[in-house]
Amino acid sequence: MSTAILTRPLAAIGRPVLAGLASVGRMALFTITVISHIFRPPWYPREFAHAVMTIGWYSLPVVGLTALFTGGALALQIYDGSSRFSAEAAVPSIVAIGMARELGPVLGGLMVAARVASSIAAEIGTMKVTEQIDALVTLSTNPIKYLAVPRVLAATLTVPVLVAVGDAIGIMGGWIVGVNRLDFNSAAYLKNTIDFLEVADVASGVAKGAVFGFLVALMGCYYGMTSGRGAQGVGRATKLAVVAASVLILGSNYLLTELFFSA
Amino acid sequence: MIRLDNVHKAFGDKRVLRGVTLTVPKGESMVIIGGSGTGKSVTLKCILGLAKPDSGTITLDGVNVEEGDHDAFLARFGMLFQGAALFDSLTVWQNVAFRLLRGRLKRSKEEARDIAIEKLRRVGLTPETADLFPAELSGGMQKRVGLARAIAADPEVIFFDEPTTGLDPIMAGVINDLIREIVVEMGATAMTITHDMTSVRAIADDVAMLHDGVIKWSGTVAEMDSCDDPFVQQFIHGSAEGPIEAVR
Numbered sequence: 001m002s003t004a005i006l007t008r009p010l011a012a013i014g015r016p017v018l019a020g021l022a023s024v025g026r027m028a029l030f031t032i033t034v035i036s037h038i039f040r041p042p043w044y045p046r047e048f049a050h051a052v053m054t055i056g057w058y059s060l061p062v063v064g065l066t067a068l069f070t071g072g073a074l075a076l077q078i079y080d081g082s083s084r085f086s087a088e089a090a091v092p093s094i095v096a097i098g099m100a101r102e103l104g105p106v107l108g109g110l111m112v113a114a115r116v117a118s119s120i121a122a123e124i125g126t127m128k129v130t131e132q133i134d135a136l137v138t139l140s141t142n143p144i145k146y147l148a149v150p151r152v153l154a155a156t157l158t159v160p161v162l163v164a165v166g167d168a169i170g171i172m173g174g175w176i177v178g179v180n181r182l183d184f185n186s187a188a189y190l191k192n193t194i195d196f197l198e199v200a201d202v203a204s205g206v207a208k209g210a211v212f213g214f215l216v217a218l219m220g221c222y223y224g225m226t227s228g229r230g231a232q233g234v235g236r237a238t239k240l241a242v243v244a245a246s247v248l249i250l251g252s253n254y255l256l257t258e259l260f261f262s263a
Numbered sequence: 264m265i266r267l268d269n270v271h272k273a274f275g276d277k278r279v280l281r282g283v284t285l286t287v288p289k290g291e292s293m294v295i296i297g298g299s300g301t302g303k304s305v306t307l308k309c310i311l312g313l314a315k316p317d318s319g320t321i322t323l324d325g326v327n328v329e330e331g332d333h334d335a336f337l338a339r340f341g342m343l344f345q346g347a348a349l350f351d352s353l354t355v356w357q358n359v360a361f362r363l364l365r366g367r368l369k370r371s372k373e374e375a376r377d378i379a380i381e382k383l384r385r386v387g388l389t390p391e392t393a394d395l396f397p398a399e400l401s402g403g404m405q406k407r408v409g410l411a412r413a414i415a416a417d418p419e420v421i422f423f424d425e426p427t428t429g430l431d432p433i434m435a436g437v438i439n440d441l442i443r444e445i446v447v448e449m450g451a452t453a454m455t456i457t458h459d460m461t462s463v464r465a466i467a468d469d470v471a472m473l474h475d476g477v478i479k480w481s482g483t484v485a486e487m488d489s490c491d492d493p494f495v496q497q498f499i500h501g502s503a504e505g506p507i508e509a510v511r
Binding site: 042044050127130132134137138139140141 | 337
């Protein structure tokens, strides 16, 4: 009796911890399986091309708008802060470096997570619920190869491009606000931007984009393929995909920043 | 010939199959009947490798289904799913020709499309439906497309999972007749799971009753009607009274 009183709280703690570890293990195995299938035929170029369009091209408006407004807001904030110690001239370079190294990839990644991880999880989850994934297997087609690999590969390759485009649009947003609102000289603003922005700034942001793209598509596919039954199961899978992708983006962003900072 | 020998399968604490033993002779049409949740679909999934049995063996023509090239094994099968399970993003002909557009049975796009249209015609659909998307079809038409996909690669074994569920009686009759015709015409081994007794009489050579995870009874359609097994009699007459609990 007394033993049960002692072990019950421990069991209550241990159960979710074990479940969490099992979930991490399943996710790790899924990741390894997806990566291994990237290098093994058959490949599905048509599905890959379709994924490039839906993940990359169709995400451009939302990523572009996010970057445009962020660049503009960043210019205003930095101008306000830097004017306290008469360093307004630093606005163009800080906007450019901030967009390229941090805000471009992180906000772009989060927007893609909201748009893409949710749609992948909902689509694959619905396919699971309606037995389409079982149908793929009976038609001698590996669902991971056919559904996950093209999406993960497409996101890993297109999100860096989205980040680069987002960087340019964000810098343009800062330039628009700088020239029209903060009375910067247009040529001087652009010269300041170009002079202080280094290749490493852009490259580190683009590299982050590749990692974020991989994580977003991976979470969408994982939660879609492990979706529960019915509308509630698909809804839960969609929510978990977005939450997991967002948390992983923020976590990996810190780790990557540490890595680039130490290099 | 498909043979299941003492197959067990549990999901967590729930023991779905508790020792299924069944033989489906080559070229015969076997229908498995039984109430909802008795393990009919799980039985089919175990044969196809969609679910792994906890114990017992399943063989196709004497070869264990878990051994050898699984793709080659699946290439011998066709399956009509309960909800048709058509791929929403593909057109009707691409669904039907899915297997013919990739993998070991790959044909040219033109040839695959021609075969798909021929199979659509076989199930009573016009070539005009070929370029529609599944969402544009009625439930009965989707089932027919699913049937066309199941027979597209001329399989040796065809599985039908609740082929008439959700259809009106006339469409259900059309699908039953089509299944029977196609199975006879192709000489395929067929395995159907259903609780629709009209389907049983239209499709079956042999019938097996699955209850509580085991085969309670098996025999021909004629024997089914005259047998004195209380489980079978309750099921075929749809009676609330009998050994099968109405509320499970």
